[in-house]
């Protein structure tokens with residue numbers, strides 16, 4: 026393939042043939058995963074209860090995780106670069122798990138009343154991320170619904186502004202326009218990082234917009250950071266027009282000790298959180314300014330009644346507190362993100378040296394790979410020809426060589442991602458670009 030006579034469209038066909046070869050190696054190496062998938066299909070649609078973790082021909086059946094590694098049903102060991110889609114900061118740390126389980130065992134799990142555990146976790150999170158008050162729930166999806174519901178109530182307005190290709194959980198998906206299962210909010214969409222266009226949309230809709238919701242770095246959309254000026258414009262417009270600015274930091278709160286908002290220096294009115302903050306158990310939260318959050322105070326007349334059987338569940342509250350106070354401390358957080366910044370730089374250096382237009386985007390410990398020659402400022406910029414083939418081939422190639430990676434090209438580091446893990450991964454990445462780089466470079470100019 027290194028020859029220059031191959032046309033871009035032929036490169037795509039060549040990549041498809043390479044995918045077929047990797048896929049047949051994958052199927053041959055994973056008969057138990059295949060069998061587990063077929064059995065699961067009997068009672069779950071597509072053998073699946075979480076769309077994100079499906080990929081064809083069948084996903085690996087993961088049996089166990091410990092200290093940054095995962096083990097599948099066929100006995101393979103993987104270095105874990107999925108990190109449970111950012112929830113897995115702790116990398117299944119064995120010592121943390123036994124501490125957490127012992128602590129849960131001392132209390133029981135269903136106590137039917139307030140406990141010291143939620144109060145301790147609330148104090149820890151509020152102090153570290155700079156919120157006046159916080160409210161817990163069970164998932165990131167729920168936290169966004171709660172934040173938007175609060176904004177609609179305090180402003181008395183119905184609408185929300187979100188961004189094309191944003192993902193705010195299963196009830197607020199805007200990847201290809203509003204998702205069919207979305208909550209029926211009145212949503213207006215703009216383009217991420219488009220200052221002038223977004224400003225015009227806000228100005229035309231000040232009477233109806235209750236909230237602007239966005240991630241300060243698009244996560245599922247491809248680890249694309251927002252420009253600080255864009256965030257500042259949203260801050261100014263929200264303040265000027267009685268609109269609640271919500272940062273969805275479900276993924277990004279791990280990117281500095283005070284979240285990505287502290288790193289970029291723009292403060293929203295409300296922040297939603299989730300994922301790793303439950304210490305390995307389900308978690309969601311909304312934190313922010315007291316005058317907004319106090320609307321949930323049930324001792325006050327006219328309070329917004331926010332229930333939830335498991336909002337203060339013992340497992341998440343205890344594990345969340347132990348994880349944050351003993352493992353993902355401010356120092357550990359800073360160190361992990363510095364390691365991610367170095368890895369991203371190395372990925373970009375490797376691609377540049379190979380002359381292949383694969384870019385590593387992101388911030389700190391969250392990275393995404395894109396086959397893309399131009400500047401990436403929003404997800405639509407990454408739809409290059411050959412991009413789908415690149416992601417598919419990369420996924421199968423890495424899985425076949427013991428690196429657990431995501432189908433979307435996202436990499437996340439966890440507290441057990443050592444320099445040794447990163448070096449091993451980069452070695453495989455260099456080999457991947459050696460073998461497929463020329464075809465990928467050609468493919469990008471293909472026409473459909």
Ligand SMILES: Cc1ncc(COP(=O)(O)O)c(C=O)c1O
Pocket residue numbers: 110163164165166167169192193194195240244245273274275276299300308
């Ligand atoms: C930015 C963002 N918001 C919200 C969610 C939803 O969180 P959960 O899956 O816990 O409902 C996700 C999940 O990936 C997310 O990435």
